[in-house]
Amino acid sequence: MSGQGGAAGRWGDLTARVLSGIVLAAAGLGAVWAGGYIFITFVSIATGLIVWELTRMMPPDVRPRSVAMGLLAGGAAFLAIYLKAGFALPILLVPAIIGFFWLPEHRRVFVPFLIFILMASFGMMSVRNEFGFPWMAWLVLVVAGTDIAGYFAGRIFGGPKFWPRISPKKTWSGTAAGWVVAMAVGWLFMPITGAGAWLIWLSALAAFASQLGDIAESAVKRRAGVKDSSALIPGHGGLFDRFDGMLGAAILVLVxxxxTGYPPGPV
Incomplete structure (x- = not known):
């Protein structure tokens, strides 16, 4: 009985995760494929929802401003991609400046994460707009592959924890499996993108950045005393819970x- 209970506890969320993941992946990949206005709108809405979740994780006195902060962040993300770089950055910083004054007691946590989210959103839109579908598909599959490999390897193999104080479920086996799968994705995309072997190592680095994004969000949740950023997605929690890895990887690629000018142009 204990073995069955342990197995049920270990895989109890799998069905909900799979079904929600399929719906989310279909919507995301559809937006990536469409590109242009559709993808920009998709990312902007996701940005607004993630910032709404972030604000709601702050203490109760801040939560009434969550909708306003979400709308402000989503609007800034939407506008910034249509502007030249010199004008895009100030637009992206507007929500952070407002948050700095709106949340004086929580600004040390809120403002850096808000900037992180907005810059990552800009990075995703820039990759799709400037380098085309193959490169955005590569980024999505690296992040998704890292997350899926980490989930299954961690539960199958277990072992030492990666950072137990911040993210008690993450293991070194899951972390390493994510790197391996990401490198495999990079290898598969070499002929598709026309990239050299450096793409394999960039994929591993993007996987690590993705894992750091996940850990960073875990730290915020632990500080806020919540399990999930919200309950928007059954089995997954909130959008922040699902996109934290993509945010980390997108920041890396944007930098x-x-x-360096990489990735190269569209193929």
């Missing part, structure tokens, strides 16, 4: 784009 690499600015420093």
């Amino acid at each position: 690499i784009m600015q420093l």
Whole structure:
């Protein structure tokens, strides 16, 4: 009985996770495929919802402003991608500046995460707009593969925890499995994108950035004393819970784009 109970506890959320994941993946990949206005709108709405969730994780006195902060962040993300870089950054910083004054007692946590979310959203839209569908599909599959491999490897193999104080469920086996799967995705996308072997190592680095994004969100939830960022997605929690890895990987790619010009142009 104990073995059955342990197995049920270990995999009890799998059905809900799979069904919700399929719906979310279909919507996300459809938006990625469509690109342009549809993808920008999708990312902007997701950004607004994630910031709404972030604000709701703050103490009760802040929560009444969650809708306003979400709308402000979503609007800033939508506008910024249509502007030149010199104007995009100030637009993205407007919600953070307002949050700085609206949340004086919580600004040390809220403002950096708000900037992180907005810059990552800008990074995702930039990858799709500037480099085309293959590169955005690569990024999505690296993050998804890292998350799925980590979930199954961690539950099958277990072992030492990666960072137990912040994210008690993450294991080194799951972390390493995520890197391996991400490198496999990079290898598969080499002929699709025309990239060299460096894409394999970039994929591993993006996987690690994705895992750091997950851990960063776990730290906020632990500080807020909540299990999930919201209950928007059955079996998954909130959008922040599902997109935390994508936010981390998108920030990495945005930085690499600015420093090196990679990824190369669309194929």
